[in-house]
Amino acid sequence: GDYSIEEVETPKGFLQLEQPVKFTITNTRDYDKDEDEDPILTVKVKNAQPKGKIILTKTDKATNEALADVEYELTAKENIYSAVDGSLRYAKGATVAKGKTDANGKLVIDSLFMGKYELKETLTNEGYVLSAKVHQINLEQKDLTTKEYVITKNVTNIAPHGEIHVQKRDRDTLEDLSSVTFQLTAKEDIYSLDGRNKLIYKKGEAVSMDISENGYYVTNELGEIHISGLPLGKYELKEVQELEGYVKNNKVYDIDLSYDHTDKIIYSKELDVLNKKTATEISKVDATNEKELESAKLSLRDEDGNLVEEWTSTKDVYIIRGLVSGKKYILHEDLAPLGYATASDVTFTVNEDGSVTKVKMKDEITKVDISKVDATTGKEIEGAKLTLKDKETGEVVESWVSGKEPHRIEGLTVSKTYVLHEDLAPAGYNVASDVEFTISDTGEVQKVVMKDEAKPVIVKTGDD
Template sequence: MVADDITFVVDNDGNIVGNDQNTIIMEDKHIEKGKLILTKTVEGNISKENAKKITFKVMNQETKKTDKYTLDEFSYDEASKTWTKELDVLAEEYTVEETNSSVEGYTVKTTYKIDTQEIEGKKTESIQIENQGEVTVAFKNSYTPKPYEVAISKQDLTNEKEIAGATLKIVNQKTKEEVAPWVSEKDKTHTVSLPFGEYILIEEVVPDGYKKADDIYFKVSKNGEISIKGKDGTYSKTNKVIMKDEAKPGKIVISKSVTGSINKEQAEKVISFKVTNNSTKEVNTYSLKDFNYDESNKKWTKELIQVAGGYKVEELVTSIKGHKLSLTQYQINENGEIKEKVTDKIAEKVTVKKDKTTFIEFENNYDLNVFDVEIDKTDISGTKEVDGAKLKVIDEEGNLVERWISGQDDEKTHKLKLSPGKYTLIEEEAPYGYRVADPIDFTVNENGKIEGMSENKITMKDEKTQAKLILTKTIEGDIPKKDAQKITFKVTNQKTNKVDKYTLDDFSYDEVNKIWTKELDVLAGEYTVEETNSSIEDYTVKTTFIINGQEVEGKKTESIQIEDQGKGNVAFKNSYTPKLYEVSIRKQDILNNEDIEGASLQIQNKDTGEIISIDSSKDGQKVNLGYGNYSLTEITAPDGYKIANPIEFVVTKDGKVKINDKVVNEVIMKDQPIGKLVITKTIQGNLK
């Protein structure tokens, strides 16, 4: 082993002071060694990770040198579940101490063996290690879970008092091990000892008159804290596990009957009830709208599931504005038997028993305070009654009071019965030809008078609707203005069947654009416009009209919708062409009156200048001519003939042909042959 240090001094002459031989000799002692073997066995359900935190201290009794170790430095034999640490040490005396063996949530008993003797404790006596010797110290820890006191309370849900008769048990969630069941006692909390872990509190037998409670999941931590699992899955700390049983409920059936002059909607808006639990002071309020309504019996019913106990049932609102409450009755019975019938009370105490039904009936009668109010419907002048208006009156909550039609059954003034309050007169639909009037708000005071009015009458005035129907007329063709003015129109209101007739002479005339215009002030609505006469003698006519840019052939429009303040435009157009008549033209030899061919002829309309050219034939020619003055001229004569003089003739408006004011069937032009003297004699008088 390492020798001890040697201290020496060399003088000025180089000699070791006090050493005649001037020599330093250091001698090492012979080292004697052995082995110290530590083992650790752990009993109990603790994790390997927790076991590795166990620590040891090995001290040399001679040198006081100390070495420390954790179980994590030991080798581990999985088969035997044993940790081992082999130490090479000097052959001397030692002590071995387990300095830490605690694991949270467990109690521990530590023992060790040297040779075969097992000793309880954490620190050995002195252990002598001989030269080349070997000593084994075998430590063993026995862990048992640490028990904690857990209080279990079985309570009534309503009053939170301990109740008797419930059989309960606790089950370890992991091991499924059951704690011995027990029966709850009145006014007494039960205590059980539980190690850390997760548990379920289960109610196996329910006390009479109660519902089975849900299982309670809770856990005990390694430091003894108790936590209960909530519905959301999270745990909250507590000092007691409380399981509450809900008493089997009974029922309260509240019924409400209303007689008198109020309607269902009015009652449901103002009447409500308050139910108070006398023990818990819990209050619930119910509107009459929450009740079931029996139309045939005019009764509202509300069934309430309540825990057994005393209650106060109170009607919160009994009065209704504009009405007088003349009677209030309550009938109370239990189990179907009438208990009492009272008047002039607004609340009543009732008792609910388990699995029983308690009935309480409220009956109110309301008389309406009403006053006469008159409604007139007139035109804007206020003097002419207007029939056919659909009217209604609503109250300030929007409830319908009454609906009627003005003038129905020859009624001039409509009378209403109204209680004090705010109202609105509304015209839902105006009669034809009138605009819907603005609503009129009015108030009937407590004395039955309309505020702001000298008399108890509301007059609603309707303005007539206003629209324009514009008719225009354009004429194509050469007809005289005086003839055009004979054209006639008919305008029909489709709603009233009223017909108005006009001639073009009633229209204004734009000389520049050749357009006739008639602007009509009409009621808003549907109309048809018809051109009833467009014929002009000796002309054919085509009539079209334009609505919304679309030209339609015909003399009568479809229905034209004209909105209030709107315009409707109908543009008529007539295209006139003269009538044509068939006129026979013949070219004959003046000597034998035979038709000849080959003459080039022209027919000229002397009024228009229009010329028609024809060639003569042996059968004559047919020409279509309108009425007017014409001239027949021979341009080229047939061979062997002289050109004849022109013939003037007239086609009349009735299609007749006249020459020299005499009606003829044909226009005959005769040619004289060349080289022949033709003598004609005309005799006037009675000479035979």
């Protein structure tokens, strides 16, 4: 006859029968027999176990593009036992499965027994950060009919990078400075973050991106440097070649672009670097009192004789900015102020430490000693009334009466001719002829001598 087996209680860890198992007893002559020669019909009742499936989809967080070849590992979070006989299938911490995402960024792990697992990323694409997140997978049988429990995970990776933006300007005018060279080096060993722990840059190694060579970067016409695509880590940036006329910037800029374990994609550092021009203070002073002299015509040339600048001195110190550090210059006096001798050239070198270079040129006032002497003895004669005039204009410069010492006059104009005239000779002397002289271009004392002849003594007859 026809029979039917129905399951009234399902074993733990299994699914119930979808329908009863039916069988028919027919001619027993065709059956196997047991030891008592009784016919045997074997009927198998099969129960299935519920299984678990993990579907993981991996994409770029910023672009949403699928990421292939990202590696994952699934491990048992607890001991997982067989529902058939209770034997241990996976010990806690044991690796259950490994796999890579496909071209669509998908990874499927199926046929998993019920239990608790952990899924973690073990290797990601170069340039990406290995995800530290551990996904908890809990496969638990909730009824007697669900054959497969599917857990989906949509996860992302980030490819963070560092950027450095430099703005180079003149400290005083804020003018953009182009053609200034910087060098970028690694402050520490920099490793990849993709799980390979690959050494990208050694400490102190030059870091070159784009068209850079040996880590050198040059500011553009806007005074800017833009460095992008840097692996995350710590760097040092320093100026290695300044513009001519500017003080060298010896500061080393520490740039920390270290990964902060957030989802930030761009780590950026902006630097506003100001450079100052060299400053040279030039003083044109009186050699005696050190006070600034006006009206001197001065010029500055470099060591090759090229004219750098010309100016006329005033009561204030003259400042020149932008002379080249460490280079020699020659300060020349083209025309001294009236009454002063032309100074010798002054050679100087611009300070390289950024301090103000101070240059002083001293002018000696002209000095003339006028002596009124006896033509015979050469001794100074007192009491002569003398006048000094400008030969060209006839203008009286000074009048005085001679004494026991030469009469000094200061500040006469270089290269000008003067006339010394005796208005009244001392008693017993004849008036001397005018003496003409021209002032030499020197700070030394110049001497002018006017000689008086004594009147002859007339002895009359009858005198004792």
